Amino acid sequence: MLDAAGRLFPERGWTGTTVEDIARNAGVSVQTVYFTFGTKRAVLAELLDTVIAGDADPVATLDRPWARAVLAEPDPAAQLARQAAGARVVLERAAPVLEVVRGAAVADAEMAELWRTNQRQRHTVQLRFAEALVRKTGGGLRDSHDAASAADIALALLGPETYGLLVATRGWPPARWQRWAADGLTRQLLP
Template sequence: MSETPRRPAGREDGRAARARATRSRITTAATELFTTAGYTTTSITAVAARAGVSEQTVYYAFGTKRAILAAALDLAIAGDDEPVPTLERPWVRDALADPDPLAQLRCQVAGAGDIYLRAAQLLDVVRSAATTDPDLAEVWATNIDQRLAVQRVFAEALARKTPLRDGLPTHVAADIALTILSPETYNLLVGTRGWDHSRWRSWATDALIRLLTTLS
């Protein structure tokens, strides 16, 4: 979830377009390897071979394996390589702007679900590797902080639209949403317990309504 400024309007020159395409090939190849072979056992050599580029090209584009993983994760979460922060994404803007609190929660869950359809496996790679790799522990902590920041904005917007259950403070509401809409919960229910995606969406929406609001 990059916080870098938007790319200036206008067509890219050929060199920049080729660089973007190369980075995309590398991150795609790395994602395939990280989610099948694991992060620790995947080498730069293997990523370069899968992407069809030289190792030097990989190092030039990213520098380190950690940087490749971070870029791949950003790409999977966003769904594209446009440098647009999560809170400026159309689905988030639509959810925040909707005056109906139930519609906001449904959109909130749908947006998180779309991210996990793309990124759940890769997020699990980061979470698992973070237990033994200090660099990835930092990546994982940053990801949690980013998700929490988004949920706090959602919680504040929800509180403006409807009273929260039992006078719940918005920071606690954000913690609850962070838990319900976490990749750990998604992977447990969908990946381990075999729920389909639509069942998870229904459950998560109902849980947020019941835990955060007095609505039904």
Template sequence: MATPNEDDKTPARRKILTAARTLFTTTGYASTTIKAIAAEAGVAVQTVYFVFGNKRSVLAALLDVSIAGDDEPIATLDRPWVAEAVAEPDPMAQLRIQVHGARLILDRVGPVLLAVRAAAGADPEVAQLWATTCEHHETVLRHLTTALAEKVDGLDVDRCVDVGLALQSPETHALLIDERGWSATDYDDWVVEALAFAAGIAN
């Protein structure tokens, strides 16, 4: 199988990321080799190296695409759902918008995040990737919570961010939706209610 040229790079990239997602979330990051990713994707090993360079870069790209939901280089803070939440004057409506948007991200990236966390203890580069991803999550949540604080008197931003990080973690999402069988609506409603309570919003 020939190494792709630049015109073939994007289709190959998508195949590789799809394969990597399957293997990282089933076999685990540490146990997955570039050779295995190539075989799962139906491309040559050198194709994976040509497109990404190494396994850690495959993981980083998979995280980026899973969080964004597309290949567009648009940061989460610049996504329409974040702007919509911040602009919403009603605090409960803002919570519903931001919780729904965050849950859609967790639907896509949650299993990958769990694989990253599992591998972080034995791989310093993956540990750094995990830390960076957690910092990004907190930055987005703090941005939204700061906007909410402008609509709710006395809101404790730090406490609400802490509660949001706990409720919208990949572990909580996986426990309630994947293991306990909650629907997406049930999960969203619960997170909204809990965040509203933490924020001191009267229903």
């Protein structure tokens, strides 16, 4: 069912995708979708969690191997490169679904809350990375940035909005975006 939803939501959008469409494409009954998820919103929320994580395992982002490698990386520039690489892997899967949630947030209060929750979660991850970066640089980030402002910069550069603009809209290959993002983080944050 999530595979069907993962194809339909990005293709048709929030309003253009119905539970009936999901059920038909998944080869199950509408009642099965409702029994499993409860609502169309819950289908999209579960899909979002799955595409961000890359699997259905209940493991927090910061406990995933790629995030632990970012935090453990001793070299600040290499840490930023790892952050960009990790963001690329996540966004290659999740950006189309995140765009559906962002679009639905305009007209649906529950989707707006899901979007805000996702933004808070992404900021939390970037803040942990930024705190590690500050420690590795001895507090010496460019332009007197602290962990909070460094996390804000990473949130903007590594966010689905920027990725979607450059990759989906402007046609950049994901590898080019990754190099640009790592370079941007380095130029903005390291002395």
